[in-house]
Amino acid sequence: MQAQCIKKLSLRDGVMAGVPIFIGYFPIAMAFGILSKTVGISMKDSFLISVFVFGGASQFIALNLLTLGVGIGEIIVTTLLVNFRYFLMSASLATKMTDAIKKWIPVIAFGVTDEIFSIASFKHEEITKEFMLPLQFLGYFSWVTGTVMGYWLGGILPENIKDSMGIALYAMFIAILIPEAKKSKLITFLIGLSGLVNTLLKKLTTLPPGWTLIVSIISISLLGSCLLKEEEVNGDE
Amino acid sequence: MEMNNYILLIVGMMIVTYIPKLIPFFILSKEKIPTKLNKFLKLIPYTALGALLIPDVFYTTPSIPQASILGIGFAAIYVWHKGGIIIPILGSIFVTFIVILVHTG
Numbered sequence: 244m245q246a247q248c249i250k251k252l253s254l255r256d257g258v259m260a261g262v263p264i265f266i267g268y269f270p271i272a273m274a275f276g277i278l279s280k281t282v283g284i285s286m287k288d289s290f291l292i293s294v295f296v297f298g299g300a301s302q303f304i305a306l307n308l309l310t311l312g313v314g315i316g317e318i319i320v321t322t323l324l325v326n327f328r329y330f331l332m333s334a335s336l337a338t339k340m341t342d343a344i345k346k347w348i349p350v351i352a353f354g355v356t357d358e359i360f361s362i363a364s365f366k367h368e369e370i371t372k373e374f375m376l377p378l379q380f381l382g383y384f385s386w387v388t389g390t391v392m393g394y395w396l397g398g399i400l401p402e403n404i405k406d407s408m409g410i411a412l413y414a415m416f417i418a419i420l421i422p423e424a425k426k427s428k429l430i431t432f433l434i435g436l437s438g439l440v441n442t443l444l445k446k447l448t449t450l451p452p453g454w455t456l457i458v459s460i461i462s463i464s465l466l467g468s469c470l471l472k473e474e475e476v477n478g479d480e
Numbered sequence: 481m482e483m484n485n486y487i488l489l490i491v492g493m494m495i496v497t498y499i500p501k502l503i504p505f506f507i508l509s510k511e512k513i514p515t516k517l518n519k520f521l522k523l524i525p526y527t528a529l530g531a532l533l534i535p536d537v538f539y540t541t542p543s544i545p546q547a548s549i550l551g552i553g554f555a556a557i558y559v560w561h562k563g564g565i566i567i568p569i570l571g572s573i574f575v576t577f578i579v580i581l582v583h584t585g
């Protein structure tokens with residue numbers, strides 16, 4: 244029997260959490276559609292990439308590599324490197340889920356992104372499928388429709404507006420992070436340190452794209468797990 | 481590039497994106513995790529967001545860096561005082577747009 248005091252995340256919670264994701268993704272997905280057109284791939288291919296990959300930054304990097312004339316194999320390897328961080332995110336998320344959700348794992352795993360992962364991980368309650376599926380669907384729907392809209396409207400939108408849309412994702416990250424950072428000085432320190440390490444690695448090393456991120460995440464999380472007392476980490480009940 | 485190649489590219493990208501997302505769910509579950517590993521995994525959201533944000537947030541408007549700085553500054557100050565996600569997102573786009581507009585005339 245479940246303890247009465249633990250509130251379960253409902254479908255309504257999932258939709259509420261999904262709306263900001265929808266709004267945050269749309270301009271980024273549009274930017275992807277716009278860039279696809281500039282690079283010269285068809286609307287269908289641009290659409291299919293967003294439908295099947297749902298891979299955020301890696302999609303932009305792939306377009307970039309296409310314009311440089313890089314081969315398919317190399318693009319796929321780069322995509323793997325960039326997206327390897329999802330391994331860490333899924334591992335972290337898996338610890339917040341019980342067996343009840345197992346049947347939906349193949350779907351939920353596909354819908355893991357930086358932003359959806361962040362929103363879900365900072366929930367104190369246990370993650371339910373009623374919460375996760377609408378959250379992910381709204382993000383996915385926004386990503387796919389945004390791609391098509393961007394491809395379609397790319398020629399019409401003024402340059403100024405296109406340039407200013409790139410900030411949306413980072414504003415979302417800030418909005419997720421600040422309430423968490425306010426709770427603990429040590430957490431704030433770890434967030435900042437991770438950013439600093441990532442910056443230094445980018446400037447000083449020749450790690451492939453995505454790996455500065457992975458090295459930062461692993462090293463600072465390790466450091467943090469030594470410094471942190473149990474009760475300071477959220478969701479440990 | 482030929483159409484065939486794009487299908488290959490899309491399928492390849494799909495596989496290498498999906499596999500890292502999927503595998504951990506089969507290895508780990510809520511029930512049985514050593515405390516130390518649990519702490520490490522619970523810290524990942526924080527360290528991941530820190531590194532996703534910094535330094536890339538400063539490069540979203542490369543020709544007019546102050547535009548993205550003011551945009552994200554608006555989001556940070558708003559969230560600090562009032563919380564929320566939607567207003568910070570839309571507000572930061574708006575602020576960034578205005579700064580770009582002022583600079584490009």
